[in-house]
Structure formats: C-alpha cells, structure tokens
Amino acid sequence: MQIVHCSGPSGEIKKTVLDPLSDGISSVELMRVSGSDLDVVNAARVSFGKWSDRFDERDQKLINFLMLHDHTSPFEHNQLSFRIKAPIFVARQWMRHRMNSYNEISYRYAKAPLEFYVPACWRGQDAENKQASAASFEDESLKKKYQDLIDHSVKAYNELLDAGVVRELARGVLPVTIYTQFMFTCNLHSLFHFLKLRSHEGAQWEIRQYAQALKELAEEYFPASFRAWHLKLKG
Ligand SMILES: Cc1cc2nc3c(=O)[nH]c(=O)nc-3n(C[C@H](O)[C@H](O)[C@H](O)COP(=O)(O)OP(=O)(O)OC[C@H]3O[C@@H](n4cnc5c(N)ncnc54)[C@H](O)[C@@H]3O)c2cc1C
Structure with missing residues (x-):
C-alpha cells in the first residue's frame, strides 16, 4: 500500500492518504473524526449515571467487556468520514453496507475522469x-x-x-473497472462490522485492501476500541 502525505485544506493538519491498490489512483482519506475511546466508556457508564473525564486502565477493561459481549451501542457515539476513490465494482460491494452515509460523484453531472483500475x-x-x-x-x-x-x-x-x-x-x-469517488461516513460499530466482513478472506482482494486502509487510518483515533476488537477476533 502506497502512502501519500499531504497538507489539509488549512495547511496545518497533516493528512494521510492511502493508495490501497498501489496504482497511484486509488485512495482512502480520513477527512474527519469525532469522538474517542472515552466517549465509548462514558456511553456505557451513563447506565449507572456515571461520567469520566479521563481514560484509565479500568476503561480498557470495560471496552474489552463491551466488545466481547456484543454490547455494541456505546461504539456508536462517534463519527468517521472518509473520502474514497475506488473502482465501481468495489463501490458496489461497499454500498451494500447500509448503516452508513454515502455521497458519490455523478457521471450524469460530471464527465467521467476516465481513470481505470x-x-x-x-x-x-x-x-x-x-x-x-x-x-x-x-x-x-x-x-x-x-x-x-x-x-x-x-x-x-x-x-x-x-x-x-x-x-x-x-x-x-x-x-x-472505472474509478468512482464517494464520501463514506460511519460510526465505529458500523466500521467494525464492515472490517469484519470485508477483511475476511472470502471478500474480494481489492475491497480487502480498502478495509485495511480504513483500519490503518481509524485505529490511531480509537486505540482502546481497536485493541478490544483485535482481542475478540483472536477469540
Ligand atoms: C464476501 C461477501 C460476499 C457477498 N456476496 C453478495 C452477493 O453475491 N450478492 C449480494 O446481493 N450481496 C452480497 N454480499 C453483501 C451482503 O449480503 C451484505 O449486504 C453486506 O455484507 C452488508 O452487510 P450488512 O447487511 O450486515 O451491513 P449493513 O447494511 O451495514 O447492516 C448492518 C446491520 O444492520 C441490520 N440491518 C440492516 N438492514 C436491515 C434490514 N433491512 N433488515 C434487518 N436488519 C437490517 C443487520 O443486522 C445488519 O447486519 C456479500 C458480502 C460479503 C462480505
């Protein structure tokens, strides 16, 4: 996977754009993230009327517990928005994941850029x-x-x-095989679901590369949740 570093629109933020298909055309860019691991534990603790301002070791245990027992809703109080450039056949598979938001370039309104995988x-x-x-x-x-x-x-x-x-x-x-561009916005619960299905060896190689790129970009913003997710996958 090729990695391209570039400045954000303000020039201050270092953005990372991944090229999952390594052809200099495909891309996955994380545009925006809201929420953190702390929001996950606070969403769970609200059941007991509790709130915390700081993430500590007990919180990792709580996140592990939530993940292990499919207590999924605390993972929904966050949002990640990505800009994606992918072949249309990948986008068709991707958009079967309905619990997310999408907006896509229209080749009714714009001439197709004529880039192909x-x-x-x-x-x-x-x-x-x-x-x-x-x-x-x-x-x-x-x-x-x-x-x-x-x-x-x-x-x-x-x-x-x-x-x-x-x-x-x-x-x-x-x-x-022509490239399309779209925005993909999800929450962490939905992202984990996508990653589980589309990182699996039963999924097509091309979409697996995109799943890997999403994971790489998202993981640093929710390290404790991803640790719990990896633990669960290991069984
Ligand atoms: C390897 C692989 C091969 C596939 N092959 C095909 C194929 O040949 N043909 C094809 O059509 N699709 C295919 N799919 C797509 C698959 O059937 C799902 O549509 C896709 O994986 C999205 O999964 P999802 O519905 O769980 O996700 P989302 O749409 O994001 O939904 C998340 C969850 O919300 C709930 N949900 C969403 N909508 C409903 C609903 N209407 N009713 C009840 N619960 C709902 C379900 O619990 C669901 O798991 C394939 C997927 C994979 C991973």
Whole structure:
C-alpha cells in the first residue's frame, strides 16, 4: 500500500492518504473524526449515571467487556468520514453496507475522469470455492486485451459525447473497472462490522485492501476500541 502525505485544506493538519491498490489512483482519506475511546466508556457508564473525564486502565477493561459481549451501542457515539476513490465494482460491494452515509460523484453531472483500475496480475478462479481466487499469474496478452477494451470504451464514450449524447447515456459504455469517488461516513460499530466482513478472506482482494486502509487510518483515533476488537477476533 502506497502512502501519500499531504497538507489539509488549512495547511496545518497533516493528512494521510492511502493508495490501497498501489496504482497511484486509488485512495482512502480520513477527512474527519469525532469522538474517542472515552466517549465509548462514558456511553456505557451513563447506565449507572456515571461520567469520566479521563481514560484509565479500568476503561480498557470495560471496552474489552463491551466488545466481547456484543454490547455494541456505546461504539456508536462517534463519527468517521472518509473520502474514497475506488473502482465501481468495489463501490458496489461497499454500498451494500447500509448503516452508513454515502455521497458519490455523478457521471450524469460530471464527465467521467476516465481513470481505470488495471490489476497488476491475474488471479485464477478457485475450482471449489466460488468466493476464492486461486494462485495469481502474469499474462501480458490478457493485460493488453483488458487495456484495449478500456481504450475502446473511452473512444466510444468521447464519440458519443462529441455527437451530443447526454452524459447519463454515454457513460453506459464505460466498464465497471472505472474509478468512482464517494464520501463514506460511519460510526465505529458500523466500521467494525464492515472490517469484519470485508477483511475476511472470502471478500474480494481489492475491497480487502480498502478495509485495511480504513483500519490503518481509524485505529490511531480509537486505540482502546481497536485493541478490544483485535482481542475478540483472536477469540
Ligand atoms: C464476501 C461477501 C460476499 C457477498 N456476496 C453478495 C452477493 O453475491 N450478492 C449480494 O446481493 N450481496 C452480497 N454480499 C453483501 C451482503 O449480503 C451484505 O449486504 C453486506 O455484507 C452488508 O452487510 P450488512 O447487511 O450486515 O451491513 P449493513 O447494511 O451495514 O447492516 C448492518 C446491520 O444492520 C441490520 N440491518 C440492516 N438492514 C436491515 C434490514 N433491512 N433488515 C434487518 N436488519 C437490517 C443487520 O443486522 C445488519 O447486519 C456479500 C458480502 C460479503 C462480505
């Protein structure tokens, strides 16, 4: 995964943009975070009318307990907003996760930027498991075929637009490997759910790279919650 460091809009904040597919086009950027591990424990302690201003060792134990016993609602009093650039076929999988908020670029309103994901190598289809890929392999002639089809569709797209066809119809010739951009806002409960499903080896390799990037960016803001999550995963 490539990492690009850049300044935030104010010039003060150091933002990190990850390139999960390492092609110089894909990106995951954490735009905004509200809440912290302390809000998780305070949400749990409100049941007893208690509140704390400082996170201590007992709080880690409480978070571990909440996580282990699926006491999930205390993990919802926070928000993380990401800006994502992903192939459309990844975005389609992503947006099946309904308990989040999304806004996406519209190729009705904007001309498609014509950036495409081309896999660095091919994965074979596993003979038994429909969700699994077999070993990867190189084949330059297949890569050429893939690229030729992209070039062909770009040509057709531009010709349709030049002939006066509306963008919402012209985009129909673009393949699902074209990049799209969207905002993704979630809370920690929903993020953990996404990470569990999309980091799993049954998920497609490409979306797994995005899940890894989300985790890398979010973890430093909620270290105690992530520690508890890792503990639970280990069983
Ligand atoms: C490896 C993999 C393969 C997949 N393959 C396919 C596929 O072939 N075809 C396909 O269509 N989808 C597929 N999916 C998508 C999958 O069915 C889910 O839609 C997706 O993972 C989102 O999960 P979710 O509904 O739990 O998440 P969210 O939509 O974020 O929902 C979170 C939770 O809220 C609750 N919830 C949300 N909506 C409802 C509701 N309407 N009723 C009751 N409870 C609700 C559920 O408890 C749910 O777990 C696949 C997912 C994975 C991970």
